[in-house]
Amino acid sequence: MNWTLEVVLVPVSDVDKAKDFYADKVGFNVDHDINGFDGKRIVQLTPPGSGCSIVIGEGLTEMAPGSLKGLQLVVNDVRAARARLAERGVEVSEVQVVSPTGARPAREDDDLDNVGFIHFTDPDGNAWAVQQITSRP
Structure with a gap:
């Protein structure tokens, strides 16, 4: 039996601002934006190539906006991902190498496979990491 992670709820304070950030700046695809049932709004966005989406909305969670930390995306070129995010106006960290002894610029x-990371936050402070993985054992 496969257990697939399909959706992660991301708590935000302003759905339109968050939708614009994830779609226009980060580059996620807007799958749907549904209004009107039980006073809820649901916006589903999916990173290009991902089998897992995020959902933002109104009336969906008791989590505080900005309280989600540790979300992680994987790319095959973290330097190119950083450049794309920076070009789109996302405040993004420099590329770091992470090892058991800590992180360094x-x-x-550097061979960044499995150890290269960048970090960014959405307008509410939900924290994301982006890791380079070009091969898996």
Whole structure:
């Protein structure tokens, strides 16, 4: 039996602002934006190539806006991902190499496979990491 993670609820304070951030700045696809049932609004967005979506909305969760930390995306080129996010106006960290001894700034000659990361937050402070994985064991 497969157990697939399909949706993660992300708590936000302003649905339109969050939708614009995730769609226009981060580049997620807007799957749907539904209004009107039981006073709820549901917006589902999916990262390109992902089998898992995020849902933002009104009246969906008791989690405080900005309280979700540790969401992680995976890309095959973290430097290119950083450049794309920065070009779109996202405040994004420099590329870091993460190891058991801690994190350090990436050098140009570093092999970033599995250890290269960048970080950003949405307008409410929900925190994301982006990891480079080009091969898996």
